[in-house]
Amino acid sequence: MPLVHMADMLYHAYENRYAVGAFDVVSLDFISGVMAAAEEKHAPVIISLAESHFEYFDFELLMAAVVRAAERSTIPVAIHLDHGQSIESAVRAVNLGCTGIMVDASNSPLDENIAQTRAVVNMAHACGIPVEGELGYVPGVEGEDAERHPGDIQYTTVDEARRYIDETSADFLAVSIGTVHGRMKGEPKLDIERLAQINQALKLPLVIHGGTGLSVGQYKGLIDNGVTKINYYTALSDAAGRRIKGNVESEANSNYTSHTHGVAEAVQHEAARCIDIWGCTGRAGSLLQSCRPRLPVEHVIFFNTDKLDAAALDDMMSEGRRVLGNIPGVQRVFTGHAVTENSSYRHCWVVRFTACPVIDSYRAHPAHQQFADNRFRPYAGDRLSIDFEECRMQK
Numbered sequence: 001m002p003l004v005h006m007a008d009m010l011y012h013a014y015e016n017r018y019a020v021g022a023f024d025v026v027s028l029d030f031i032s033g034v035m036a037a038a039e040e041k042h043a044p045v046i047i048s049l050a051e052s053h054f055e056y057f058d059f060e061l062l063m064a065a066v067v068r069a070a071e072r073s074t075i076p077v078a079i080h081l082d083h084g085q086s087i088e089s090a091v092r093a094v095n096l097g098c099t100g101i102m103v104d105a106s107n108s109p110l111d112e113n114i115a116q117t118r119a120v121v122n123m124a125h126a127c128g129i130p131v132e133g134e135l136g137y138v139p140g141v142e143g144e145d146a147e148r149h150p151g152d153i154q155y156t157t158v159d160e161a162r163r164y165i166d167e168t169s170a171d172f173l174a175v176s177i178g179t180v181h182g183r184m185k186g187e188p189k190l191d192i193e194r195l196a197q198i199n200q201a202l203k204l205p206l207v208i209h210g211g212t213g214l215s216v217g218q219y220k221g222l223i224d225n226g227v228t229k230i231n232y233y234t235a236l237s238d239a240a241g242r243r244i245k246g247n248v249e250s251e252a253n254s255n256y257t258s259h260t261h262g263v264a265e266a267v268q269h270e271a272a273r274c275i276d277i278w279g280c281t282g283r284a285g286s287l288l289q290s291c292r293p294r295l296p297v298e299h300v301i302f303f304n305t306d307k308l309d310a311a312a313l314d315d316m317m318s319e320g321r322r323v324l325g326n327i328p329g330v331q332r333v334f335t336g337h338a339v340t341e342n343s344s345y346r347h348c349w350v351v352r353f354t355a356c357p358v359i360d361s362y363r364a365h366p367a368h369q370q371f372a373d374n375r376f377r378p379y380a381g382d383r384l385s386i387d388f389e390e391c392r393m394q395k
């Protein structure tokens, strides 16, 4: 039972005072390394894919690998879109299998940040998916991620945080209390007092961006004051880079596989170190007992038609795959014809939803209503429709 509700995961961490690592992955080596670390430590884990990194990898291809890694794991996993830039990318992420979405509008004025977050929350909640918002601004200082986060730090304030959560219904809040994206310069100074006040005011899971480079005591201070998700990338990337550099310097062979050998292990080692420090080691078992699994739903329609010839039928189905496939929460649209001649129903749709709530939001979606009313139902009088939730997997 690998994919779980991210809200269940983070509230378990909130109540039991530990933090789950949200490790940003940029390659298969990162996915393998992070998953191996979580399995080794019996720890829940969040695999995170940052929109600001999309130039490094093909999001759709890497998501397929992440989803598969989650499915075959024995520990609880959530898949998160990190720094989502728009409602369109949030929908795409949900439909490719993300189970949590972060809205990155923290560099906009508060009203705009609230409006953008609210739009993503409406969409994601209708798909049963929680949203992380950010208030205040976590800048970049040094390292490869720094230039992606230009500008000065803006600390999160308690009053704005209260208003932001009230008006957006975001599930988790990323706060700016002194961390930076990329590497710190000098000794990091964290405003723990501010964090404590935000935690008192909101009482919901808090998130830290720029988790690299803090001391064990600082991590403890964060976790004691409501931080349940720590975004972590720079140190993983540095560990992977050091490994490659060492390979290049020591290997006689000059080829891709000898240069990248051992990268997954380097990532695993660093992720495992953090999982220990953040108190996440050994939490998988009790978390799995207390949280709901994420179970997909197959919306199945069998139908016959005597009003469309084969070409018109294929035309309608191909339009349906395109139109319905873009509705939030739709992961896949399969259309098919019966293989045997004497089947009671000759044609089918199988539409995969991320989870049960999509049954209603899909039905009410204007694109679905228009397609069903104008292109499908008038031609398919004889039809049967059933929604199936996946059987709970016993591991």
Ligand SMILES: [Zn+2]
Residues within 6 Å of the ligand: 083, 181, 209, 210, 231
């Ligand atoms: Zn970030």
